[in-house]
Amino acid sequence: MTGPLRSTNTVYHAPLVARSDRQQLNQHPAVTLWFTGLSGAGKSTLAHAVAERLHRAACRTYVLDGDNVRHGLCGDLGFSPEDRHENLRRIGEVAKLMVDAGLVVLAAFISPMRADRDGVRSLLGKDFIEIYCGCPLEVCESRDVKGMYARARAGEIAQFTGISAPYEPPATPELLLDTAGTTVDECVNTVLDFLCQHFNFNIPPDAERDHEAGTAATAI
């Protein structure tokens, strides 16, 4: 929240269908996987690839992607520290609703400031899994997936993370992925292994085949 709560005189309406009911129906837990890292570190690639594997294993997923939400929900925000904070606050609230809806949320955001990520962590509590896509700036810049680094170096983009704006790496993320030294598949498997070990998911190695065979692949 950027200012004081203005929606006073409101009363919370208790739902008849609870999150636990939705998880029971879905046959898997709900959680948010929060991918953070420099532009080009692999956040979107991994969020979508993990979502695809989970989907094939009959899990309900949704990817919240940085650029996409800035076209709608956060289209009124820029890249100043205040706007970045408000951007992530809104995303955190959306992720919280989606987790309550029973989904596995995959959030891919540079989210450069530790305090902003910790704000989302306190909002989501144990449903927040911070995944640091660790990749040296030189590697991200050489990839320059969207041509942004070249434009930032040319001075065409202000406040660009890693060039003219800071990035604070997580001190103790739940997962640290070396996205420069390992393949996309290896990283995806690391994330899925984590979900199986710590959140009681049951994702078979060959999810596609099991899903095609009609297997409900996950358990609460």
Ligand code: ADP
């Ligand atoms: P970001 O969302 O962090 O800005 P992208 O996912 O758009 O980054 O781009 C990352 C690029 O790096 C992609 O071209 C991807 O194929 C490549 N890449 C190479 N190795 C990996 C890896 N281990 N994990 C994620 N991406 C990788």
